Amino acid sequence: MNRLLIFLLMILPMLHTFNVAANTQDMHFNEANLAVKNKNFVLAENILTGHLNHLSKDTEARFLLARVFSWQKKWTLALKQFNKLLDKNPDNADLLLARANTLEWMGQRKQALNDLIKARKFSPEYSAIWRTEIIILQRDHTPTSKNKAFALINQAKQKFPDKDWEDLLTTENKVITHKNLYAAEFIYGYDKLSNNRSPWSTRSLKLRKITPDKHYSHIQLDNVERFDLPDWQLGGSYALPVWQSWHFYTAATYSPTHKVLANRMLDTNLSKSFKNGTTLSAGISNAKYNNTSSQQLHFGGEYYWSDFRIAYTYRRINVLNAGTGVNHNIQFNHYYSPLNMIGMSAAAGKDVEFDGTANPPISDIKTYSLYGYHMFKPKWSLTYSVFYHHQGNFYNRNGIVLGIKFDF
Numbered sequence: 377m378n379r380l381l382i383f384l385l386m387i388l389p390m391l392h393t394f395n396v397a398a399n400t401q402d403m404h405f406n407e408a409n410l411a412v413k414n415k416n417f418v419l420a421e422n423i424l425t426g427h428l429n430h431l432s433k434d435t436e437a438r439f440l441l442a443r444v445f446s447w448q449k450k451w452t453l454a455l456k457q458f459n460k461l462l463d464k465n466p467d468n469a470d471l472l473l474a475r476a477n478t479l480e481w482m483g484q485r486k487q488a489l490n491d492l493i494k495a496r497k498f499s500p501e502y503s504a505i506w507r508t509e510i511i512i513l514q515r516d517h518t519p520t521s522k523n524k525a526f527a528l529i530n531q532a533k534q535k536f537p538d539k540d541w542e543d544l545l546t547t548e549n550k551v552i553t554h555k556n557l558y559a560a561e562f563i564y565g566y567d568k569l570s571n572n573r574s575p576w577s578t579r580s581l582k583l584r585k586i587t588p589d590k591h592y593s594h595i596q597l598d599n600v601e602r603f604d605l606p607d608w609q610l611g612g613s614y615a616l617p618v619w620q621s622w623h624f625y626t627a628a629t630y631s632p633t634h635k636v637l638a639n640r641m642l643d644t645n646l647s648k649s650f651k652n653g654t655t656l657s658a659g660i661s662n663a664k665y666n667n668t669s670s671q672q673l674h675f676g677g678e679y680y681w682s683d684f685r686i687a688y689t690y691r692r693i694n695v696l697n698a699g700t701g702v703n704h705n706i707q708f709n710h711y712y713s714p715l716n717m718i719g720m721s722a723a724a725g726k727d728v729e730f731d732g733t734a735n736p737p738i739s740d741i742k743t744y745s746l747y748g749y750h751m752f753k754p755k756w757s758l759t760y761s762v763f764y765h766h767q768g769n770f771y772n773r774n775g776i777v778l779g780i781k782f783d784f
Contacts, residue, residue, distance in 0.1 A: 405437055412444065420444045435461060439471065446478045454478050469499035473508060480512050488512055503539055506532045510544050518653035518680045559584040559783045561759065567775035576602045578777070591616045598637075603731055605635040621649040625659075636730060638663040645674075653680040665730055670695045678707075685709040685719075693728060701726035701738045715757070718748035729767050739768025749781070757781040 405427070411420035424441040428434060442457035458475040465471060472495035479488035492509040499505065506528065513525035525544075533541050565578035577600070584594040592615040600607050611629035618624045625645040631637040645659030654677065661672045671694050678687035687707040694700045703725025711717045723743040730736045745763035752758055759779035766772050 405434075405440070408437070408440060408444075412440070417444050417448050421448070435465075439474070442478075443474060446474075446481065449481070451478060451482045467494075467498045469495040469502050469505060472498070473502075473505055476508065476512075480515075485512060485516060500535075503532070503536045506536070507544065514544070515683055516653075516681070520653070557586045557783065559781055561779050561781040563759070563777060563779040565775060565777040567773050570772040571770075573771055574604050576600070576773075576775070600637065602636045607631055607633045607635050607637045609637050623647045623649070634666055638665050638730070640664050654678070665736075667733065668696045668698065668730075668736060670728065670730075683711045685711070691725075691727075695728045695736060695738065697735050698728055699738050701728055703727050703741060705743075715751045716749065719746070721745050721747070727767075729770055737768070737770055739770055740766075741768070742766040747777075755783045757783070 408420045408423040408427070411417070411423065421441065421444050424437050424444065427437055428441065431437070438457055438461055442454050442461065445451075445454035445457060455475070455478060458471060458478065461471050462468065462475065472491045476488040476491035476495070479485075479491065489509065489512060492505055492512070495502070495505045496509065510525050510528050510532070513521045513528065529541050529544055532539070561580075561582040561584070563578070563580040563582065565576075565580075567576035569575060579599045580596055582594060582596040584592070586592050593613065595610070595612040598607075598609040598611065600609070609629055609631040611627065613625065613627035615623060615625040623646070625647070627641075627643045629638060629641045631639055641661060641663040643659060643661035645657055647655055647657035649655045656677045658675045659673075661674070663670045663672075672691060673693075674689055674691045676687060676689035678685060685708070687709075689705040689707075690702075691705070692700065692702050703723055705721060705723040707719060707721040709717055709719035721744070723741065725741060726738055727741045728736050728738045743763060743765045745761055747759075747761035747763075749757050749759045757780075759777075759781055761775075761777040763775050764772070765775070
């Protein structure tokens, strides 16, 4: 009996200390959670850091601290905490999902996708992992990533029929899963020229169609005025996948008035896409004017990564009675959402200006432009371009092009 009494007297203080520690742990965690709820991340960080200095094995607090670091864009500190947790729990789907989001915010998309693939393997019933992986794949504008995202959406729709996956479908993928997509666009352009030359103007109506099997076509009617000469032109294009990652494109125009514009033009192009986001292309175009004709060769390459695209095009044009010109064009685009883009381009070299004469001038050119498109309402988009063009001693041209597009 005396021994039992002595044992109880020894253990009671220890139990009291344990309860105090547990209560303190809960208190600190609740305080940090409240700070996070109020978006006071600095306070939450201070509470959790101090707490972990005394209770370093509190994984719940460490997980919250890692997310607090991420929300403050302290990526390196966040990864350090996630890595500590995953060293001990490598198959924890919540940890892998949280670290994947942090890696994506850091721009380390490949590592983020690797974490999500692991998380989906460990917890295949966790729908949030599927959704995050799809969103990150869609942000990478390469054909391979788009196809992976689309395939994953179809799998998710089967696996989680009670969830809504339609909101993750891009416009392109909606075409694949539903029906033909049509669009109509009205375009107006105005160019102001130097050397006392009259301004140019362009009015266009464009109709576009994309089929479920990725066939693209469009027709366009243009009314232009250049050098005080009005012209009408009817044009169209057609693009289709021909074999695996190969695509064929052709375009043609016809002008019944052809005072300045080509009487007829035909352009063909073949391109090959690679899994790393690169596309290479080559093509040729021929045009017939009133008093001359031209032939143009063009080669190019483009590369997609993350939410960006960069492209280069080499053009060599040979004009009857005028000579040969070579120019280069570079483009850089940023896709700030799946349906919105802004870009810039620069071109330099030699090019011809078809002015309706038998000897159109070839001269040094420089061109700089800013362009893009933005969906401001469902089905309605604004397209735009502003540019500066220098055509040797012939003229300088400043222009703006605005378009309104409706999808149906």
